[in-house]
Amino acid sequence: MxxxxxxxxxxxxxxxxxxxASAQDSAMQFKLGWFYPTGDGEFWSETEDVFTFDSSDLxxxxxxxxxxxxxxxxxxxxxxxxxxxxxxxxxYRDVVDEAGFAIFHDSELRMSPLSxxxxxxxxxxxxxxAGRRAKRPVWYIGGGIGANLWQYEEFGDFVDFGDPDLPVxxxxxxxxxxxxxxxxxxxxxxxxxxxxxxxxxxxxxWASTELRGDFAGLGEIDLGGFSISAGGSIRF
Numbered sequence: 001m002x003x004x005x006x007x008x009x010x011x012x013x014x015x016x017x018x019x020x021a022s023a024q025d026s027a028m029q030f031k032l033g034w035f036y037p038t039g040d041g042e043f044w045s046e047t048e049d050v051f052t053f054d055s056s057d058l059x060x061x062x063x064x065x066x067x068x069x070x071x072x073x074x075x076x077x078x079x080x081x082x083x084x085x086x087x088x089x090x091x092y093r094d095v096v097d098e099a100g101f102a103i104f105h106d107s108e109l110r111m112s113p114l115s116x117x118x119x120x121x122x123x124x125x126x127x128x129x130a131g132r133r134a135k136r137p138v139w140y141i142g143g144g145i146g147a148n149l150w151q152y153e154e155f156g157d158f159v160d161f162g163d164p165d166l167p168v169x170x171x172x173x174x175x176x177x178x179x180x181x182x183x184x185x186x187x188x189x190x191x192x193x194x195x196x197x198x199x200x201x202x203x204x205x206w207a208s209t210e211l212r213g214d215f216a217g218l219g220e221i222d223l224g225g226f227s228i229s230a231g232g233s234i235r236f
Contacts, residue, residue, distance in 0.1 A: 025235050027068040029199055033229025035062040035084050037109070042219035043211060047107075051090040058086030058109050062227050068119075073126055076119040076140070082227075084111045095159055097168050105156025111223060113181050113205070115146025138189040138197070143182070148207045150223055151176035152215070175213035179223065182206045189233060197233040202226070 039055025047053050064082035071077065086109045091102035119142035155172040187201030207223040215221075 025070055027070075027197075027233050027235040029066040029068060029231060029233040030063075031066070031199060031201060031229040031231035032061065032063045033201075033227050035060060035086070035225055035227045037086065037225040038222055040224070041208060041222035043215070043221045046218065050093060051105075052093055053088070053090035053107065057088035057090070058107070060084065060086040062229065064229075068233075070125065073124040074121050076121065076125075076142075078117045078119055078142070078144070080113070080115045080117065080144075080146070082111075082113050082115075085109070089156070092159065095166075097157075103157045103159060103168055105154055105158060108151075108153045108155075109223075110151045111148055112150075113146050113148045113207075115144050115181060115183060117142050117144025117183065117185065119185075136191055138191065139186075140188070141186045143184045146181045146183070147178050148181040148205075148223055149176075149178050150207075150209075152211075152221060173214035175211050175215045175221075177209060177212070179207055179209035181223075195235050197235070198230070199233050200228075200230045202228050 037055045037058050039058075044055045048055070062082055062084040064080060066081075067079045069077045069079075087106060089104050089106045091104045095103060097103055119140045121138060121140045123139065125138050151174065153172065153174040156170065157168050158171050160167050160169050183203055183205040185201060185203040187199060189197040189199050191197045204226050205224045208220045209223065211218050211221050
């Protein structure tokens with residue numbers, strides 16, 4: 001994994017250095033979308049068995065910024081910051097309190113991936129006699145890598161199974177860290193003049209890590225998923 005990551009970073013550096021002299025332009029994009037967690041893996045599966053929880057309950061808004069650098073008419077490099085926070089509540093499936101009521105707690109997942117990607121524009125961004133007329137639409141496809149800064153937390157009422165009386169206590173469990181992330185994406189831009197564009201993008205991410213902290217021993221947590229977003233772009 002480290003070798004593959006290093007090779008990709010070297011390629012990206014060569015693209016940036018080699019294309020600096022011929023760079024056509026750059027852009028800043030803002031996108032708002034919806035994130036669908038994959039919900040695979042041992043941890044999510046066991047959580048769904050014990051609690052009235054489903055990973056789909058963590059679907060929520062995601063938003064972010066992308067700086068796009070264009071070394072050629074058919075190739076771009078994107079630097080991305082995405083922000084996501086999903087929160088839901090659930091109860092034990094087979095356990096209730098002394099009064100017969102459900103025992104609830106909240107679950108919250110936060111992620112802030114920082115990533116870089118290569119984007120191929122098969123038909124090119126510009127055309128026309130002068131080679132500077134923006135095409136409509138501009139379709140792109142690509143992939144990249146990054147670092148996913150994440151935090152998972154559960155807080156609320158829990159049963160203390162270590163006590164024979166099985167009391168219900170308020171508690172908070174948390175783990176956080178940074179893990180490797182890879183993604184594939186596709187999208188299109190609809191230019192409105194030379195500088196402004198409407199952007200639609202779909203992205204699938206792969207990320208997982210071994211849980212530690214308060215969740216040590218519970219296996220890997222899957223942090224991947226699919227997102228669809230839309231927003232605006234300004235080129236300069």
